[in-house]
Amino acid sequence: MTRITIVTDAWHPQVNGVVRSIENTNAELARLGASVAMVTPDLFRTMPCPTYPEIRLALAGYRTVAREIEKSQPSYVHIATEGPLGLKARKWCMRHGMAFTTSYHTRFPEYVSARLPIPASWLYALVRRFHNAGAGCMVATDTLERDLTARGFHTLMRWSRGIDADLFRPRPRTESVFDLPRPIFMNVGRVSVEKNLEAFLALDLPGSKVVVGDGPQRESLERRFPKVHFAGARFGEELARAYASADVFVFPSRTDTFGNVILEALACGVPVAAYPVMGPLDIIGSAPVGALDDDLRAACLRALDVSRDEARRFALRYSWEGAARQFLTNVRIANGEKLEEEVPA
Incomplete structure (x- = not known):
């Protein structure tokens, strides 16, 4: 049996794209006959991450992490994050001469530079060293691949994302969960500085603005923007219904680097307004399912005229099964296997 060990510092109770991507890929890998073992912070003693107490950093030493990896007797090791567990797993693989893959989910240098006076170039040097030690680094989009290639990253592999189209689907307006003046402009995600929410909340728009999610900036933004409806974090069916209530x-x-929430919104038949940057450019591009503009207000207003049916049809191009097949192909190639027939994406 194919045994894959995935090491990640991002895991429950965190709610983000990294966790959802790994969870959904794991479910499909199991259907494809692979056995997946997880090495995550909940196996160890942890401490809260400075500025982000919801993120728990594992305090385990190298030998403890090594034992967890060895328990699973992996055929392949994938390291999802550059945190404490990721660093120790990288060390274990290099000591044992085992090829491993990594994935680039978060623009870590920009994330840290937004909080601390550390040049992004220094941080990119550290992150590049981490990923280039592996046999392949998985990225979600063309734009990210070009950006990292220009920064000296090599052996980049594509690992896209999918959508649960049964959960995230259009709903009748009679099922709207928000009794607010329309149009409803909505954002879903962590309420934190790197999400640039102020650019949305400060816009002069008709109707109502809704933020679904929680995070360290929520309290301050609620004080600054009292007319915005902050709905808190929602999950599963409740989250899907919230999406479908938006215009x-x-x-x-x-x-x-991607934006899983964009696909979730589109699958619910909700057009997207965004800046023409990495993520939105890769997912939407010139497709008639949203509006990309450096003037975010103009994008929001144009998106009101987009077909909800077209948005839904577009999202159905993405599947977690396809993403899992890409992932499985990547770990096999990284370990030197010559595939007679590449697993279709």
């Missing part, structure tokens, strides 16, 4: 999904982030 436009607004994605103001300039630093996300």
Whole structure:
């Protein structure tokens, strides 16, 4: 049996694209006959991450992490994050001469530079060293691949994302969960500085603005923007119904590498307004399912005229099964296997 060990510092109770991507890929890998073992912070003693107490950093030593990896007797090792567990797993693989893959989910240098006076160039040097030690680094989009290639990253592999189209689907307006003046402009995600929410909340727009999610900036933004409806974090069916209640999904982030929430909104039939940057450019591009503009207000207003049916049809191009097949192909190639027939994406 194919045994894959995935090491990640991002895991429950975190709610983000990294966790959802790994969870959904794991479910499909199991259907493809692979056995997946997880090495995550909940196996160890942890401490809260400075500025992000919801993120728990594992305090385990190298030998403890090594034992967890060895328990699973992996055929392949994938390291999803550059945190404490990721660093120790990288060390274990290099000591044992085992090829491993990594994935680039978060623009870590920009994330840290937004909080601390550390040049992004220094941080990119550290992150590049981490990923280039592996046999392949998985990225979600063309734009990210070009950006990292220009920064000296090599052996980049494509690992896209998918959508649960049964959960995230259009709903009748009679099922709207928000009794607010329309149009409803919505954002879903962590309420934190790197999401650039202020660019959305400060816009002069008709109707109502809704933020679904929680995070360290929520309290301060609620004080500054009292007319905005902050709905808190929602999950599963409740989250899907919230998406479907919107008229436009607004994605103001300039630093996300993909944006799973964009696909979730589109699958619910909700057009997207965003900046023409990495993530939105790769997912939407020139497709008639949203509006990309450096003037975010103009994008929001144009998106009101987009067909909800077209948005839904577009999202159905993405599947978690396809993403899992890409992942499985990548780990096999990284370990030197010559595939007679590449697993279709």
